[in-house]
Amino acid sequence: MNDVKSVKSDFGMDSGVKSLGDVWFDFKENLKAGELGSLPAILSILTLVAIFGAVNPDSFLSRLNLANFLEQSSSVIVIAMAVTFVLLLGEIDLGAGFVAGVGAAVLATRLADGWSLPTAILISTLAALALGLFTGFMVAKVGIPSFVVTLANFLSFQGILLLLVRDGGSVRINNDPIKDLVGGTLSVSQSWLFAAIVVLGYAYVLLRQHRTSEIKLAVPVIALRLLMVAAFTLAATAVLSTDRSLPRATAEIKGVPLVVPVVLVILVLMTILLSRTKYGLYLYAVGDNAEAARRAGVNVVWIRLSAFMATALLAAVGGAFLASRVNSVDANTGANDTLLLAVGAAVIGGTSLFGGKGRMSNAVLGGLVLALIPNGLSLVGERTVFGTEIDFGSSGIKFIFAGLALLAAASVDALSRRQST
Amino acid sequence: MEPILKLTDVSKSFGPVKVLTDVSMEVFPGTVTSLIGDNGAGKSTLVKCIAGIHRIDSGEVEFEGSKVDISSPKDASDLGIEVVYQDLALCENLDVVQNLFLGREKTVHGLLDDLTMERSARETLKTLSVRTIKSVRQKVHSLSGGQRQTVAIAKAVLWNSKVVILDEPTAALGVAQTEQVLGLVRRLAEEGLAVILISHNMNDVLAVSDHVCAMYLGTIAASVRASDSDRESLVQLITSGAANLEKDDSL
Ligand SMILES: Nc1ncnc2c1ncn2[C@@H]1O[C@H](COP(=O)(O)OP(=O)(O)OP(=O)(O)O)[C@@H](O)[C@H]1O
Ligand SMILES: [Mg+2]
Numbered sequence: 001m002n003d004v005k006s007v008k009s010d011f012g013m014d015s016g017v018k019s020l021g022d023v024w025f026d027f028k029e030n031l032k033a034g035e036l037g038s039l040p041a042i043l044s045i046l047t048l049v050a051i052f053g054a055v056n057p058d059s060f061l062s063r064l065n066l067a068n069f070l071e072q073s074s075s076v077i078v079i080a081m082a083v084t085f086v087l088l089l090g091e092i093d094l095g096a097g098f099v100a101g102v103g104a105a106v107l108a109t110r111l112a113d114g115w116s117l118p119t120a121i122l123i124s125t126l127a128a129l130a131l132g133l134f135t136g137f138m139v140a141k142v143g144i145p146s147f148v149v150t151l152a153n154f155l156s157f158q159g160i161l162l163l164l165v166r167d168g169g170s171v172r173i174n175n176d177p178i179k180d181l182v183g184g185t186l187s188v189s190q191s192w193l194f195a196a197i198v199v200l201g202y203a204y205v206l207l208r209q210h211r212t213s214e215i216k217l218a219v220p221v222i223a224l225r226l227l228m229v230a231a232f233t234l235a236a237t238a239v240l241s242t243d244r245s246l247p248r249a250t251a252e253i254k255g256v257p258l259v260v261p262v263v264l265v266i267l268v269l270m271t272i273l274l275s276r277t278k279y280g281l282y283l284y285a286v287g288d289n290a291e292a293a294r295r296a297g298v299n300v301v302w303i304r305l306s307a308f309m310a311t312a313l314l315a316a317v318g319g320a321f322l323a324s325r326v327n328s329v330d331a332n333t334g335a336n337d338t339l340l341l342a343v344g345a346a347v348i349g350g351t352s353l354f355g356g357k358g359r360m361s362n363a364v365l366g367g368l369v370l371a372l373i374p375n376g377l378s379l380v381g382e383r384t385v386f387g388t389e390i391d392f393g394s395s396g397i398k399f400i401f402a403g404l405a406l407l408a409a410a411s412v413d414a415l416s417r418r419q420s421t
Numbered sequence: 422m423e424p425i426l427k428l429t430d431v432s433k434s435f436g437p438v439k440v441l442t443d444v445s446m447e448v449f450p451g452t453v454t455s456l457i458g459d460n461g462a463g464k465s466t467l468v469k470c471i472a473g474i475h476r477i478d479s480g481e482v483e484f485e486g487s488k489v490d491i492s493s494p495k496d497a498s499d500l501g502i503e504v505v506y507q508d509l510a511l512c513e514n515l516d517v518v519q520n521l522f523l524g525r526e527k528t529v530h531g532l533l534d535d536l537t538m539e540r541s542a543r544e545t546l547k548t549l550s551v552r553t554i555k556s557v558r559q560k561v562h563s564l565s566g567g568q569r570q571t572v573a574i575a576k577a578v579l580w581n582s583k584v585v586i587l588d589e590p591t592a593a594l595g596v597a598q599t600e601q602v603l604g605l606v607r608r609l610a611e612e613g614l615a616v617i618l619i620s621h622n623m624n625d626v627l628a629v630s631d632h633v634c635a636m637y638l639g640t641i642a643a644s645v646r647a648s649d650s651d652r653e654s655l656v657q658l659i660t661s662g663a664a665n666l667e668k669d670d671s672l
Contacts, residue, residue: 212536215558276532285512285523292510295494296524356514 019218038350040412041365044405045372052376059379063244067257071182073371074259075100075321079338080345080363081270082314085307087346088274088287090355091139091146093308094339095131095153096315098161101334103128103316104323105164107178108171117175124316131157132312136305146308154339162331170330173323181262181324185255188241194261195237199230201268259321263364266317270360283307288356318342337399344402345370348409354417366409373405374398423486425450425615426471426502426584431480433470440466442639443480448584453606453616455626455647458636459659464619465507467636468586471617472504473497485583501583505573505590513562517554518542520561521576545579546571548612549605567598574605578614585609586617591625603629623652637662 018026030037052060059065079100086093093099106127110120131153138149165171173179186194206222236256243252274280285293286303294300315334322338323329347353348369349362380392391397424447433441440463448454456464469475471482473491482489484500491497497504511520518535521542527534542557551571554564561569570590577585587606591599606629610616620626626633630647635658642662645654657663 288512288514
């Protein structure tokens, strides 16, 4: 066939330069197609900050609260990233909260027994992986729906946690690195170094994209993106690098909270895993059409099984965050609303409960939204609305608002799914 | 010419139900062989035997002149036999490139080599003269039925396959898209592949095939040259298993 070469192909959109206008056009097309991505989460963050900032500018917009808020959100974000693995398959892990609790309890009890930090971390990791292996085996090999398996786990893993902390007891953590994970800060110079790494790293990603893609972004688009990220990073670093301690405090608090670089590193690693490796691709493939993936030679059972292990492993990391925040582990670590908030965060960020759609960054955005709600409401405090006294800081109000946010996100998920099929 | 695939007296039963009885058939490179027959005649079962999904009870399968035992889909694809099933095996949340390479991705240092795969996907689609896809980075859920079928077929031929089996590839398509897919089927044969096409549409069958095998109640009722037959005789073969036609002596 000599004429093959001469056939003009129509991959018109596969090369050339995308201007600012083209990018805007693509964005609008995606919205029309119901692909909202993380837009609802970003809009929610902006709206919430605007509302809480207007209602209570002094405390909500304070530097102390900014740092506090980042630390509050960190554990939900990490556990939300954990459940993203199984959500991508259209599965659920209701026991992930207690895997976090068990992981934290193993870590804390080993440290309390005088084990070194690396061995304690290793054992805690292995414990989490074992729980994940068990769950994955029941779902992928035995074939029990994940909802049922992990509902059972919700009880039995809670039992393991109770045994580890000896019922009503609590295990204190005296290990400095673990204590500092949530609560520690980078020094001011480290903070600026970190900011520089973020900006340069982002510039590298943009450059790499430019080099390895046949659709080139126009220079103004690249410049604008880099400029926005740089401005945001530098401004946040500047704010966090000034003293934020309360007026009569004895010690200064300044520098970027340690959770920020730690969460960012986890985010980058997990994003590479999902979007740049075969394993990540197979998660998406199995989540959308397991039969197609199987016919293409993907080991579907292994993908399912390992996703539950990945969820458990990362949940245990989240458990360390939970423990570090209060410097102890007890029967409530990973209990209560932990799991619901994590799943909620992923979904609010734009990850689908139906599988096949989602990103790690969604967990971060959704986690920020869900941390903003209680944080802001606490600071709103008691107000009179239409003649009735309402305590916005009460748990009841916080739960109701968080629930409504999750419902709204799930509706967006369901609606965009309907639109695209 | 030597047949690339040759079945001799292949039989297959599911329990007491005899679905295939002494089926013999030859398939040649560079030709399109259509498999026709009424619902339940055994076409899909025959294809599944060739593809390694069902094991045959008796009979022989020869591939490129030597006897082979195809006992799994992997055996089939190792030989170069690919099947495009009626229900498309595509992931709609992935783009065209990701679907084409699913299960056989190219990597560098453990990371996906997107650029290389993208280029080679475009190359393959170009050789098949697939021209209606705007971008190989388009998600499959945004493609039309015909475009999806095209991607599914391209996926089957991307791997130096020698025999491609298409189970009713045009069943759900409109006129223009059917035209497109049939054009693609023809080009596969021109590229030297042996194509087996299952179809219920006699116009399609007559338009693209070189040979037609008509199945009737689990047997091959007749093998005829497409140029020697017409709509009526094919319909007669399907419904009664016999027709006044010159048998294809080349088979
Ligand atoms: N796994 C199975 N177990 C038992 N019987 C089967 C099985 N698969 C197919 N059959 C039977 O074998 C016969 C042939 O089925 P087959 O699917 O091969 O027909 P077909 O020619 O492809 O029909 P159609 O045109 O409707 O697709 C049918 O009677 C069917 O009920
Ligand atoms: Mg059939």
